[in-house]
Amino acid sequence: MTLNEQPAATLARKLAARDITCESLARACLERVQARESEVLAWAHLDAASVLRVAREFDRAAPEGLLWGLPIGVKDVIDTGAMPTSYGSPIYAGHRPAADAACVAMARKAGAYVFGKSATTEFATAFPAATRHPLDPLRTPGGSSSGSAAAVADCMVPLAFGTQTGGSTLRPASFCGIVGYKPTFGMINRTGVKPVADALDTLGLFARTVEDVALLAAAAAGRAELAVLAAVSAPKIGLWHGTEWVHAQPESAAAVEQAAQLLARVGSRVAEVDAPAEFAGLGDAHHDIEYFEMARGFAWERTHHAARLSPVFISRLERGSECSLDRYHAAFALAERCRRQFDALMEHCDVLLTAAAPGEAPLGLGSTGSAAFNSRWTLLHAPCIALPGFKAPSGMPVGVQLIGPRRGDRRLLAVAEFAFRLFR
Amino acid sequence: MTLNEQPAATLARKLAARDITCESLARACLERVQARESEVLAWAHLDAASVLRVAREFDRAAPEGLLWGLPIGVKDVIDTGAMPTSYGSPIYAGHRPAADAACVAMARKAGAYVFGKSATTEFATAFPAATRHPLDPLRTPGGSSSGSAAAVADCMVPLAFGTQTGGSTLRPASFCGIVGYKPTFGMINRTGVKPVADALDTLGLFARTVEDVALLAAAAAGRAELAVLAAVSAPKIGLWHGTEWVHAQPESAAAVEQAAQLLARVGSRVAEVDAPAEFAGLGDAHHDIEYFEMARGFAWERTHHAARLSPVFISRLERGSECSLDRYHAAFALAERCRRQFDALMEHCDVLLTAAAPGEAPLGLGSTGSAAFNSRWTLLHAPCIALPGFKAPSGMPVGVQLIGPRRGDRRLLAVAEFAFRLFR
Incomplete structure (x- = not known):
């Protein structure tokens, strides 16, 4: 297995032991991207030179943290202070947040670095990204975390953050043949994630093994106990x-x-x-809550940039505006x-x-x-x-x-x- | 009563009927600020010239919306695209968000405009703002929505947004002798409000009458039915x-x-x-949740700007880091x-x-x-x-x-x- 194909847990052990360099792993991932990105279109932002520069800085430092030296993909609805964050919308083209999202800061604290921003549907909702399925370019990789799922499935990165408001992590993971994990609501902090529906939005994690998603969850939640998987027999x-x-x-x-x-x-x-x-009744309740909250949460975009929102997005805002408070509360x-x-x-x-x-x-x-x-x-x-x-x-x-x-x-x-x- | 002393509902009726101009109201509020701000210190950002410019623009337009022509104070943990937003922290001095928070966009959609950004404690937590009680400069106005409460109490604005994670709206309202309303969690959208603790943070509303807070709530929630107060006898x-x-x-x-x-x-x-x-047990549970979430939500600030966080803030982050996942979940x-x-x-x-x-x-x-x-x-x-x-x-x-x-x-x-x- 080339380095880019290996699980995060294996790579973390090798990196911590200095059996491999961060640069060699970064190069393997970048080579995979170079070979495949024109077909897969997984990335909204990726700067190979800066990835290599960061990897070399890691090689000069002492290993520390659960994810030390690992590159991670970050869905482009999640803020990064050092990279543009466009939320899958032309309204935010070139936007540079002031800070990293909490999950990104936690992953970096655990030693990971951001490899690039992965493609997302418009504001993590319905209007698709350009990303194609790694195994068949005529198929969708699923969404809304399209780029995160495709990049992990195609071995461009071992780990990636996504989000889920409906099925935006589980569905693309299933389509792409990888592991997708949506933790209990609230367990991984959402600060710096562009909200869709406050009562539903949850961080999502992608990897190619369960051990790997648990590792990323432990880092993101700041609790190492999450990475320890108890032995199970006959569940x-x-x-x-x-x-x-x-x-x-x-x-x-x-x-x-x-x-x-x-x-x-x-x-x-x-x-x-x-x-x-x-x-x-939960399917309808989910829609009522999602659209009600979208109609308020995107009030600024709707007022100032309606022409740059997709028709399907606008129609959801309209449905949300029409929903009464009683109906929202009943949901x-x-x-x-x-x-x-x-x-x-x-x-x-x-x-x-x-x-x-x-x-x-x-x-x-x-x-x-x-x-x-x-x-x-x-x-x-x-x-x-x-x-x-x-x-x-x-x-x-x-x-x-x-x-x-x-x-x-x-x-x-x-x-x-x-x-x-x-x-x- | 001078215009700045009148309730929002009264002013809204007069503005809609063109009995008064937006400029005259803005001038009355600005005069109050000029007379009192050096003692009260309610504002983190206030630009009198731009307030007057906006008010004159309103006077040239057709009245529309529940809050047409009304100036509102906005706590400085709530994003405004056209004004700096510093979250009560030197880390964000001069920060300019890309967009208005949802509640601000909703209020503006209802015809209000942002008068200024009101002073907040550090990230809406414990370390105090400079704001003094309008009736006694030796006393705190309460917090964390210190400036919003003081500005409304002192008749600088008829309405203001605050937030509440513990008691940050009810307490300053009580201290300042005004109405403070914390709606049901989630009813008013939090997009663009700097999070403290995701499971607790709620928008808060300040006014000098109940009718006025209901009006602001209806605008912010985008449901006019909230402004209609049913007749009550013998509750x-x-x-x-x-x-x-x-x-x-x-x-x-x-x-x-x-x-x-x-x-x-x-x-x-x-x-x-x-x-x-x-x-x-709810008091302790509240602390466990608040500090656990702060320790993750402010991971970026803690990693990159620890020296510019107050000692009380740092100690809360430390308590939150130590809290186990089991304890957090038990809360x-x-x-x-x-x-x-x-x-x-x-x-x-x-x-x-x-x-x-x-x-x-x-x-x-x-x-x-x-x-x-x-x-x-x-x-x-x-x-x-x-x-x-x-x-x-x-x-x-x-x-x-x-x-x-x-x-x-x-x-x-x-x-x-x-x-x-x-x-x-």
Whole structure:
């Protein structure tokens, strides 16, 4: 394996031991970018000369921190003080924030450096980035964290930050065949991340192994205990087929079934879970909250730069403006009731297993796909993780999703590590 | 009453009818500032020439919007694209954000304009601003929204935005003898407000009448229904003496008792409420969440500008870094349990009545006072409002606090209007 293909945890050990230089890793990543970027278009900003300069500075310093010497991709809705940050919108072309976002500052404190800014859909919403799927340029890599998922999948960087308001981390991870982790709402600080919907926005993490996303999470949350994955045997798996299951395509249904069989075969108890009736309303509640909050949160852009917003973005702002306060509040009340039902349900299993996306990455670059399998968990603030290991008849990757109890990130990561090794 | 002394609702009617000009109002406010600012020190940024220029532009345009032609104060932790925004810290001296915060853009969309940036403590936390109490320069006006409260109390502006993470709106409102309203968490969009603690930060609104804060809330939330105050007769009042009552000084205890008597005298049912036992832990939970989130949210400032952070700020970051993930998560779990108990309790009354602050504004400018009567309601995400109308033996104002059910802002505002008229 060339350096750019190796997992972050392996690289971190080699860098700390001075078995490899930061420059050699940076060069391997940059060579991959040079070979592939014209096809993948993963980056909104990438300056090879400054990446090499930073890597050489690391080589002159003493190793320190969980992520020492590792390059990370940062979705371009996340502020970086030393690089432009355009939020996927021409309104902010060339914008230079005053400071790094908290997650970036935490990762840098742990020894990582920002490799580049990865492409995002418009303000991490619907209007697509130019990014193409690394395995098939005619397909979307998913979104909104399109560049982060594609760059990690294509071995341009070992780790990347994304965000998730609906399904912007889990979906592209599933499409691209990598690990995508959305922690419990609030666990990783959002300061310096351009808000979409305050009650939903969550940092998302991309890597090619579970150990690697846990490492990035530990650094970003500033708690090393997150990187320690407890040994797991025979976890209790709740098989989830909610009302969203009507959107499951054969390849996702097959991946979930195979995953369930693999888990059962090693002694896990896999049992179907009854979806509480009220969960059927979570999709609409998610939309009400998202659009209501967008209509306020983007008031400045709408007032001063409406002509530079996409029609799909404008239509969401309009829907949000029309939503009454009573309807907005009712969506929160429903979410809270469902969170309690979800908590009760999670007393009987370690994680839920379901589809991570409707199916393989769809053909075409006009849409980044559906968040039907993600938005309810985002609204419930539950941690979830997309795991690779399955394939569609086309040969494209298909992921499955594990969902942990709220604030049960360590349990989820431990079970995910167990399942990840089983699935690959 | 000179124009600067009149309520926002009155001024809005006169401006819309062209009975007064925007310029005449701006001049009245600027004259008050000129007479008083050297003593009060309410402003972090104020440019009289540009205020007059903007006011004259309004006079040439057609009136439109709930707040047309009204000047508002904006706490300097809230971004303004056209004015510097320093977050109360030398680290950001002269900083110019790319855009207006959402609440500012919404207020401007409703026809208001930004009069100036009001002084804040360091990043809306403990280290005080220079601002002095308008009625006694030896006393703090309270904080962290020190300038917003003092400017409204001193009739420099009719309306101002603040924020509240602990007691940063209710406390200064109580000290200064004005109305301070902290809406239900999330109801007014926080985009462009410098975060302190993501799970706690809430916009706060200052005015000299309840009708006025409701008007500002309606504009900021983009829902005109918030400005319509339902008629109330004989509301059911729950008298609240939680474990924090040990901090109540005689003047606050007397204000609450007088308020209860006034309400009872007009037929309200005023009944003592039993404080659930678990509420005693909310103060510590609030601190755990606040400091944990600060330690991440200010990672950039701590890494690059530690020498320009105050010692009290640094010590909070250190406490937050030491807090384990389990402890942080336990604080959320407690808050959620208490929210459910609070919801149950609020089925039996319209609002709770308690102290808004321990007592009158304390002497000295080294501290902005205690949030003991506020931080639990902030953590519970409940809407609350400080109402003036009472006095300490010293002659200083003392407020009382009404707390509404979560998402029951319209009910709270309606009862507050009823009580406000009764108390004054």
